[in-house]
Amino acid sequence: MATVKLIEYEEASPEVKAVYDDIMTTRGIDWINNFWKAIAVQPDMLRRTWEGVKAVTAPGALDPLVKEMIYVAVSVTNGCEYCINSHTASARKKGMTDEMLGELMAVVGMANQTNALVTGFQVELDKVFQNGGRKP
């Protein structure tokens, strides 16, 4: 269920069907997960979102598995249950082991802790870290 009606392939408009087809082809699967069926309520949002997801998860300077783990890290910090489960599943399919998941969570946990401490004490940024260490 969802706050909008999920749009199944059979009832989809040609514009929506084209996106569904591209999702299945790109991923080599024969089904569409609920996320896409929900945002299909606005075909333009569906198309743009899929283009974005497709672009950022494609191989590039970063490894696809690394990208998937970054996706999990953000989803955990936002507390998005659907996203944590779906991207953890995707990461496992791309080779993430229990050990890697354990390390990923250890980093995410420490990052959330030290983020809170820095913020809580209102620590001033060291000069050397300004602009993320970039030489102006």
Next chain:
Amino acid sequence: MATVKLIEYEEASPEVKAVYDDIMTTRGIDWINNFWKAIAVQPDMLRRTWEGVKAVTAPGALDPLVKEMIYVAVSVTNGCEYCINSHTASARKKGMTDEMLGELMAVVGMANQTNALVTGFQVELDKVFQNGGRKP
């Protein structure tokens, strides 16, 4: 500045000095950044936090640069300015290029968008993603 007095090396207790020494040795540097000087207000917190950070950033199943980028992803999602700048600087020192930073942010941006969409429509988790795709 900060909401507590930063504790400089010279005035630190032996317990705090020992942690400062280990930080500098482990990182091959000769200075301590403000974060540690702030949390030194509670020496036990300083020691435990350093042990945690040291453990999760050490090489393991995940590459140290990957861990640093995961740290950045969490810090961005939490909006922690100090953390974003300091970990971006660390990632650059470990080899992150502008291209990699660009891809990292592209993933973080899309993840924050799709997290919001999934949550906004209250999309139900597909069965296949339950338990992060783990076979029970």
Next chain:
Amino acid sequence: MATVKLIEYEEASPEVKAVYDDIMTTRGIDWINNFWKAIAVQPDMLRRTWEGVKAVTAPGALDPLVKEMIYVAVSVTNGCEYCINSHTASARKKGMTDEMLGELMAVVGMANQTNALVTGFQVELDKVFQNGGRKP
């Protein structure tokens, strides 16, 4: 269920009953939703919260439906399931169509993405935007 006992109308104190009555009269309904029954654990909090909600959702410079959609946007960003569902329901009752909900979510999604990108790159505020564009 909840972490406190929900207080039903029949067992409520006169102070709580008076708030329940005002909620039902103001909204033209004959039941009280769980939120109010939970915060009734502290009658003063119940009264103040209801006064606040009543005040901010009344017609004013902004349209009641617009206010309801703003409520949804905040609830999505906070990931509050109860709030998303209840305010989406209220917005529908006030005339929100699927198309409007789609556009609302499209904005919420893009805002969460660009918020993350601005923060991730630590972009400095352009002069012209200072003080929200207000002339000092």
Next chain:
Amino acid sequence: MATVKLIEYEEASPEVKAVYDDIMTTRGIDWINNFWKAIAVQPDMLRRTWEGVKAVTAPGALDPLVKEMIYVAVSVTNGCEYCINSHTASARKKGMTDEMLGELMAVVGMANQTNALVTGFQVELDKVFQNGGRKP
């Protein structure tokens, strides 16, 4: 400043220049704000993000000013300083008065409060609100 070098119009690649031109034409202005100059580090991200922002802020079922205020509501909840200032400025340009800004913030404030109360007491969703009040 930012954690990446801002790309000015003069030094931009044709692909980036094309997006900059479209931003200026669409908005009827002759300058580019820092946000776009930062994400231009990855031209594809620049193009997709601009397409998204352009699409969601165009007139549709919702009024452009309403969309701008929704953008502000999300940015406040995320604590994004750049975003709050820039979108408040945009909303003012589209006609938002001090009174409207006051009401917007009153709703955002109450929403953040009641979100916390619902979550804090773990209030169970009333049946009538399930699926955002949508009839299945």
Next chain:
Amino acid sequence: MATVKLIEYEEASPEVKAVYDDIMTTRGIDWINNFWKAIAVQPDMLRRTWEGVKAVTAPGALDPLVKEMIYVAVSVTNGCEYCINSHTASARKKGMTDEMLGELMAVVGMANQTNALVTGFQVELDKVFQNGGRKP
């Protein structure tokens, strides 16, 4: 500065002046901090917010210093710089020592870490903790 004009005492309407007077009397001070001067843009919001803050910080089942520290904990988790600084200052005035602040932050830090771990692994709630341990 702020995105609205701060309203000084001299130029305030009688309704706003009355709230300012009550703030100064209640707190035994002779000045108004910027927060109130900003939300005075909407006198009704000023009045309601002050009533709420006055009510929740008054002595009750919880000690005023404890309440102030809870305020700090929430502000840290939300990353609100103004709020962290002002409530840390208030807590210090009410007797919070560096040692207490250190312990407060140690708890806030661990809570943010374990929150992330629980969420990251999607841990199912133990039966005994349901409804916050309340017997139904």
Next chain:
Amino acid sequence: MATVKLIEYEEASPEVKAVYDDIMTTRGIDWINNFWKAIAVQPDMLRRTWEGVKAVTAPGALDPLVKEMIYVAVSVTNGCEYCINSHTASARKKGMTDEMLGELMAVVGMANQTNALVTGFQVELDKVFQNGGRKP
């Protein structure tokens, strides 16, 4: 369930068993809650996290019940369902009454509201609050 297999006492390694034993001894209970069984996927994370939780919840300058309520306040603000329920249950065991829980939530609610208002109007910090009121 969880995204990793929960490790029961019987099947745990000696390192994990030692932590489980210390948890049960410290708390005077004969069972382990799901959180620890999940993070046991990485024994080092289990050990460090338990040491941290044990340290911050021990009596100190702050009362154990106060610490538990601070834990609840952070968990509410993060929206962590498991954490809210488990720490509310712990706080009740340590003496938190319904009245205290009501006051705790009233503070958490107001803090989330005023945090949003301060941020929404981008209120500048008063000089007297700088560094949390600490004299430099």
